[in-house]
Amino acid sequence: MRYFVAVAEELHFGRAAQRLGIAQPPLSRAIRQLERRLGAGLLERTSRAVTLTEAGAVLLREARAALDAVEAAERRTRRAALVATGRAGVVLATKAGASSELLAKLLDAYAAEPDAVTVDLLLCGIGEQERMLRDGRADVALLHLPFDTTAGFDIEELCTERQVVVLPAGHPLTGRTHVQMADVTELPGLPMPRWPGRDGTYPDGPGPQARDHVQLFQLIALGRACWIAPESCRAQLRDDLATVPVLDAPTVTTVIAWPPHSRSRAVAGLVRTAARL
Amino acid sequence: MRYFVAVAEELHFGRAAQRLGIAQPPLSRAIRQLERRLGAGLLERTSRAVTLTEAGAVLLREARAALDAVEAAERRTRRAALVATGRAGVVLATKAGASSELLAKLLDAYAAEPDAVTVDLLLCGIGEQERMLRDGRADVALLHLPFDTTAGFDIEELCTERQVVVLPAGHPLTGRTHVQMADVTELPGLPMPRWPGRDGTYPDGPGPQARDHVQLFQLIALGRACWIAPESCRAQLRDDLATVPVLDAPTVTTVIAWPPHSRSRAVAGLVRTAARL
DNA sequence: CGGGATCGATACCCGTGCGGTATCGCTGCC
DNA sequence: GGCAGCGATACCGCACGGGTATCGATCCCG
Numbered sequence: 001m002r003y004f005v006a007v008a009e010e011l012h013f014g015r016a017a018q019r020l021g022i023a024q025p026p027l028s029r030a031i032r033q034l035e036r037r038l039g040a041g042l043l044e045r046t047s048r049a050v051t052l053t054e055a056g057a058v059l060l061r062e063a064r065a066a067l068d069a070v071e072a073a074e075r076r077t078r079r080a081a082l083v084a085t086g087r088a089g090v091v092l093a094t095k096a097g098a099s100s101e102l103l104a105k106l107l108d109a110y111a112a113e114p115d116a117v118t119v120d121l122l123l124c125g126i127g128e129q130e131r132m133l134r135d136g137r138a139d140v141a142l143l144h145l146p147f148d149t150t151a152g153f154d155i156e157e158l159c160t161e162r163q164v165v166v167l168p169a170g171h172p173l174t175g176r177t178h179v180q181m182a183d184v185t186e187l188p189g190l191p192m193p194r195w196p197g198r199d200g201t202y203p204d205g206p207g208p209q210a211r212d213h214v215q216l217f218q219l220i221a222l223g224r225a226c227w228i229a230p231e232s233c234r235a236q237l238r239d240d241l242a243t244v245p246v247l248d249a250p251t252v253t254t255v256i257a258w259p260p261h262s263r264s265r266a267v268a269g270l271v272r273t274a275a276r277l
Numbered sequence: 278m279r280y281f282v283a284v285a286e287e288l289h290f291g292r293a294a295q296r297l298g299i300a301q302p303p304l305s306r307a308i309r310q311l312e313r314r315l316g317a318g319l320l321e322r323t324s325r326a327v328t329l330t331e332a333g334a335v336l337l338r339e340a341r342a343a344l345d346a347v348e349a350a351e352r353r354t355r356r357a358a359l360v361a362t363g364r365a366g367v368v369l370a371t372k373a374g375a376s377s378e379l380l381a382k383l384l385d386a387y388a389a390e391p392d393a394v395t396v397d398l399l400l401c402g403i404g405e406q407e408r409m410l411r412d413g414r415a416d417v418a419l420l421h422l423p424f425d426t427t428a429g430f431d432i433e434e435l436c437t438e439r440q441v442v443v444l445p446a447g448h449p450l451t452g453r454t455h456v457q458m459a460d461v462t463e464l465p466g467l468p469m470p471r472w473p474g475r476d477g478t479y480p481d482g483p484g485p486q487a488r489d490h491v492q493l494f495q496l497i498a499l500g501r502a503c504w505i506a507p508e509s510c511r512a513q514l515r516d517d518l519a520t521v522p523v524l525d526a527p528t529v530t531t532v533i534a535w536p537p538h539s540r541s542r543a544v545a546g547l548v549r550t551a552a553r554l
Numbered sequence: 555c556g557g558g559a560t561c562g563a564t565a566c567c568c569g570t571g572c573g574g575t576a577t578c579g580c581t582g583c584c
Numbered sequence: 585g586g587c588a589g590c591g592a593t594a595c596c597g598c599a600c601g602g603g604t605a606t607c608g609a610t611c612c613c614g
Binding site for chain 1: 560561562563564565
Binding site for chain 2: 589590591592593594
């Protein structure tokens with residue numbers, strides 16, 4: 001399955017083999033074998049191009065989930081062995097720079113619990129928390145709807161907040177008490193920056209590139225961009241930036257999420273604490 | 278992992294090896310190897326008994342999930358290949374004898390949809406639907422809260438109903454317009470029957486044994502048992518049985534559930550149809 | 555239209571590792 | 585104390601995964 005995922009992602013046997021650290025012929029054979037075992041054509045190959053069949057697309061999705069589950073099993077077992085010897089706590093995945101106030105309150109409140117264990121923070125990029133939770137690198141995560149998806153996790157809603165537009169201080173709009181989405185999309189000279197995707201490349205389109213929040217805020221302060229963010233971000237803004245509520249932007253809900261079969265007392269305690277905030 | 282799950286379930290290397298169709302020594306080695314690879318003790322063995330360690334218990338849970346995911350990947354890929362050639366439809370898992378009216382309406386309504394495919398029914402015993410959904414034998418299922426758990430699935434609530442007690446016709450209580458739980462638990466001579474668990478054995482305790490609904494209703498008609506069930510069961514009762522609403526019994530919610538990553542158009546159509554009922 | 559480049563498939567060889575049998579060592583019990 | 589039950593160890597053989605060399609098809613370019 002690892003082999004198949006590599007080929008399905010590269011759509012190229014040679015590169016996939018290289019990525020897997022094996023030669024190309026055994027890879028070809030392995031895939032053929034898999035196809036025979038499943039009784040289904042997975043890849044359409046010509047000598048020029050490789051494409052996924054319907055069944056191949058299904059297997060790609062399912063195989064990723066299965067591989068994640070296997071990895072999670074390994075990692076969680078290793079961690080359980082460490083926890084048993086008292087050498088590790090619980091890993092909380094959270095988006096870098098988001099919900100910092102909520103996070104601080106949660107950590108404080110949890111630390112005050114009688115049976116609290118160490119909470120290790122795992123700061124993630126956009127959308128990374130889901131994978132961390134799925135493959136066992138994290139035990140529990142803070143997600144933000146509607147940006148993250150919670151499919152397959154148990155969740156508890158923590159808070160819902162409106163969004164604001166972040167502008168350079170002194171921008172004409174900062175005088176307003178509120179704005180609409182239409183006021184800020186396509187602002188002349190203040191486009192939304194582009195973020196790199198999971199593969200590290202930037203999407204096409206206008207707007208400057210930003211890799212993290214420091215760069216983002218720098219861009220805004222320089223009058224080269226604007227940004228829409230949950231209002232809780234105001235607590236950590238530099239004072240050369242200003243915010244204005246955007247009335248019709250979708251609200252952001254922060255949820256705490258954990259894998260559905262989690263039996264960890266630490267996770268349960270963290271969730272209980274969070275729900276009481 | 279398959280090996281480990283077998284040993285963890287049997288707590289006996291010999292029996293586990295037999296179940297796996299291999300000899301005992303390679304099994305011992307495989308488990309030792311797994312322990313070394315994970316760097317964690319999984320089993321506590323003396324020459325008389327085998328017990329799970331903390332880490333072993335975690336791995337048992339995680340490994341089952343991972344194995345289910347792998348099986349699901351295989352099955353769903355096979356099915357996708359069949360569907361592509363138009364030889365199969367979608368598999369709906371449902372509790373035998375439950376929600377029959379709702380099910381009939383759903384199947385009728387879905388069949389009338391323009392892009393409907395064949396719906397194969399998979400009638401399950403108590404609690405079996407979850408596993409069917411998890412390991413890919415079913416694409417979508419009807420579950421009944423609070424009896425089934427929906428952890429890890431996407432769901433849509435379909436209907437909520439009260440429960441009734443099923444009694445032999447002519448029983449004194451049948452004259453009442455409603456009863457309380459206290460009226461029907463420990464009814465003299467009318468205990469709740471015992472159902473076999475997943476392993477086919479009956480729990481200890483009083484009450485007759487019933488293997489299916491035919492036996493159950495027979496027992497009730499004979500005046501040897503009573504039963505609490507969702508009120509929709511009335512449609513399929515024999516006329517020598519009577520029902521009385523139980524005011525303080527938990528309500529039963531029928532939900533339609535599907536694996537969170539499902540991209541099947543057929544499943545989506547079925548869910549959409551169900552939600553409109 | 556032919557030659558080269560690209561890429562997956564095939565042929566064949568080799569070594570590792572998994573599974574098998576035989577046996578040991580420990581432990582509890584009659 | 586002897587025996588039975590059970591997991592661990594020792595050792596062997598073969599099947600399978602991975603390697604190299606090469607083929608065959610397809611596209612591109614002059």
